[in-house]
Every structure is written in C-alpha cells, then in structure tokens.
Amino acid sequence: MRTDQILTRLERVFARLDREPERPAHLQTPQMSRHRVVLLGSTLAFYLAIVVAVLTTSWLVRLDWQIMFFRPYEQWPQLHAFLDYLVVLGQRGPTAVMVAAWLGWRSWRQHTLRPLITLGVALLLLNVTVGSVKLGLGRLGPHYATEIGSAELFAGGDIFPSGHTANAVVTWGILAYLASTVVTRRVLSVVSAVVSLSVGATTVYLGTHWVSDVLLGWSAGLLIMLALPWFEPLIARTEAYVFDLRELLRRRAETGRMPAPVVSALTPLLSAGGKWQLKPAAVAAEGPSAAPAPATPAGAAAVHAPAHRSVAHPANRPHLIRSERTPVTPVGSRRPAHTAHAERAGTRGTAARPVAGG
Secondary structure (H helix, E strand, C coil), rough: CHHHHHHHHHHHHHHCCCCCCCCCCCCCCCCCCCCHHHHHCCCCCCCHHHHHHCCCCCCHHHHHHHHHHHHHHHCHHHHHHHHHHHHHCCCCCHHHHHHHHHHHHHHHHHHCCCHHHHHHHHHHHHHHHHHHHHHHHHHHCCCHHHCCCCCCCCCCCCCCCCCHHHHHHHHHHHHCCCCCCCHHHHHHHHHHHHHHHHHHHHHHCCCCCCCCHHHHHHHHHHHHHHHHHHHHHHHHHHHHHHHHHHHHHHHHHHHHHCCCCCCCCCCEEECCCCEEEEEEEEHHHHCCCCCCCCCCCCCCCCCCCCCCCCCCCCCCCCCCHHCCCCCCCCCCCCCCHHHHHHHHHCCCCCCCCCCCCC
C-alpha cells in the first residue's frame, strides 16, 4: 500500500476524532479522591501481607497445600469442560483484543482517543508490576512443586501472583472505569468483579495456581485500577501529542504537494535545530512582508531577494541568475509582479507583436 493511501485513510479516521468529545456533562474523569486513596492504601497493605505470609511459609502456604491435595478438578469433574473455556476470560491476548475492539468503537463514537490510551497505560502497568514480581519471587506452581509444605519460592517459576486473575481485574475493570454513565459504571463494576473472581477460582480448580497466587493477583489488579487517576494527566498529554503529530505529518505531506513558491498557513518551517515547527496562521495572514524569514535547511541554497520580502526557493527548479530576479512592482501598478515578469521572459529576444483586438 502506498504511503499517500495510508495517510488518506488515517486522515479520515482522525477527521472523525477531531470533533468535540461527546461525554456526558455530569460524568467527570475519575479523580484520586480521599475514598480512593483509603482503598488504595488498604489494598496495598493486603498485598504486602500476602507476600510476607508466603515468604515466611505461614498458614497461607499450608492452606495452599491442603487445597492442592484436595484436587477440586477430581471432586467436580463435570465442571472441567466449562471452566476450561471460562478461564480464557483471564488470558491477556484474547481479552485485550475483545476489550480493545469495544474501546476502539467507543473512541470512534465519542471522538476521543482516551479509551484506547487508558487501556494501553493500564496494560503497561500490569505487565511491569506483575511481571517484575513474578520473576523476582520465582515461585513454582502446584503441578511443579518439589517439596511438600514449602513455599516453592526462588525456584525459577513465574506463578506468583496470578497473571490470569490480575489481567481479568484490569481488562474488565477498565470498562467500568471508562463507563459513560454512573449506572453503567456501577453495573460494569459488579460484572468485572464477578468475572475476575470466577477466573481466579477457576485457576485454583484447575490446579494451575495456589490460593495465595489468586489473592495476590486480585490485589495487584485492584491496585492498578485504583491508581489510574494519577495517570490521567499523562493520558491527556499522550492524546494531545498523537493529534499534534498527526497534524504535523498532514501539513508536511501537504507542503510536499503544494506548488512552489506558494506560502500559506499550512506550510511548516524547518528550524535550524532540525525540528518541524508550524507557522502561525496569524503571521501568514498578514502577508509576506510581516512574516519572519524561514530558516534555510543545511545544504539548501536560498534565493537572493529584496530585504522586505522572504521568497522560498523551489526544490524542483534551478537557481535563478541575477538577471532573472523577480522585479519589484512599482507602487500603483495593477499588474502582478509575476505576470509582468513572465511576459517579459516570454518575449525576450523577439520582436514586439501587435496586440490583437481592442
């Protein structure tokens, strides 16, 4: 696919997103309220308590082994087929695709990139926090346990905390976080809680996780959801940056197709530092005499012009010699300078012809 076709399609998408967001006026962006801070602190304390309980091989580890020997998948084998499908709701790949498709439609309908960017930030936090703890503690799962009664830590595993559970909390909880009404937010909060609890319990049933893995996974996912309001300024700046980058690329593409030496408000100027800067529309509207002279890129030659004008040299034309300079139009003349110059250049070296007609 050609580059111009890709830019055309992106332009259609961003043209839709350029409109004002259709957010309800009564629903504000979630803020880090005192209630949320209290919940965040309580969840963090619970998270640390589970880690300490496993590190010290406390009663929680004994409970892990008791449920492991109970083997729930053998006690209720009729549930095995159904729960094999249910646990997919906690797998990162399928859930991310499903939720991203829904939020992509939300972005298109509400003319904002915030839903998709929020999902990306939440998944990034999930991968960094959960992944680092998994690799740092290196706990083995029930199917790979080597010593009865031990915590199976620092053995090269990656089971603690449960990634399925934490991913279910974040991916389904983000729908409640981005809900467009208060009632929808409450309903989706209940739904996401039920789904994440079901996924965590299913991993224990299947014997792929300890109970303590699931508890820590729930805590890890909830910490991310409670801390998301702190990242709202970053989400807003990222959205603004994406739109600014799109506008910069669009204007740069337009100037590549724009006939020289036409200079307009859409013409980007290349500064001496090598960064693209947009020419203010107010400056361009005042005319060439009020606009500052654009900086010439390295290796490019500038056309010698009178001091009161700034003339950009076309990239696809040779340099003009001194005798072919554009003459200054006398005051009061009704003929444009470029028209007079073209007529003189076209008749140079030929005899004058009579003008036909009146």
